[in-house]
Amino acid sequence: MNTEARILGPGQMESPAGEIRFLFLPGRDLFARRAERLRLLSAGHPLRDYLALLALLADAQQVALDGFPTLSLPDPGEQAFCREHGMPLLAARSWPRDSAWRAGLDRILRQVQEADLPAAARETVAGLLHAGEDALEERADRILAGELAGFSPGELPFVAAALQVYWVQMASALGEQAFGRLEEGGICPVCGSYPTAGIVRSGGAEQGLRYLCCSLCATQWHMVRIKCSNCESTQGIDYHTLEGSNGAVKAESCDNCDAYLKLFYLDKDSRMETVADDLATLTLDMLMDAEGKARGGPNLFFHPGGAG
Ligand SMILES: [Zn+2]
Ligand SMILES: [Zn+2]
16 A cells, blocks of 8 residues: 555545545535534543533534535636646645634624633633734634644634634535645645544444544544554554553554554444544543653644633
8 A cells, every 4th residue: 555655646545446445525414413423422431521612613623514604615727627637726825815714703702702602712612702903814824824833722712613614614615536645644635734643443344444634624644553644654653552441442552753643443432523532532642741752633623722
């Protein structure tokens, strides 16, 4: 598989019929499912207040997605160009954003404002509702460039939530056939972002196959197993689990680049949802941190300085 990927040149990236399905776009009910999962996980969890807040936020994301206006998107010529050159069609860092993402943010903020929010979150929401266009665009640029460390931890989930809705809207409106494989296997073929985690699918033709899940647009793309998503090394790969776990969640680490990515094994628990279950297993991140390994991709609801 590794050798095959290296000999594929630009223009030869389309997979022949019958090969592994390489892309699953997010469903239009993504955020409703995430909200449900967050509520389930929040019960009795040490981070229950934060997970419950994110459930409200996911509800608001679903409302914003359901009401999203039709956008102008790349035409078939541009789609073919990006496929032929192995470029992400909706590249997060360079895509000229439509102001509709800010209207989506406004909608999200107004909906969560109606809930019984903690005082700090209420203040953050009010602040963002009054922020100017330039200030919001600057925040978006920083999130999409991966500059999360200096970002306000309170604001991050809300601004990131609106960007997720915008990218999910665009990806699902274009459809799977618009996108092609990239030469770099560890970044999203739709938007070029890093994955939050990976899943090992259960059932159907994709039984036992590993897909990486985009931190921004929630697209899942195929990557062979036992391979580092960060540096694509197939040597020095180890698996780590928390003591007493049922093996549904493992961290796949790489000795070559010292990165790791969590994997969720859906045959152990089919209800797992990447973003929600990643947040609910932050103790595994602490374990990996103690091992000297760094995350191979972000969760936009987890500030590098700590949750919330
Ligand atoms: Zn993506
Ligand atoms: Zn690596």
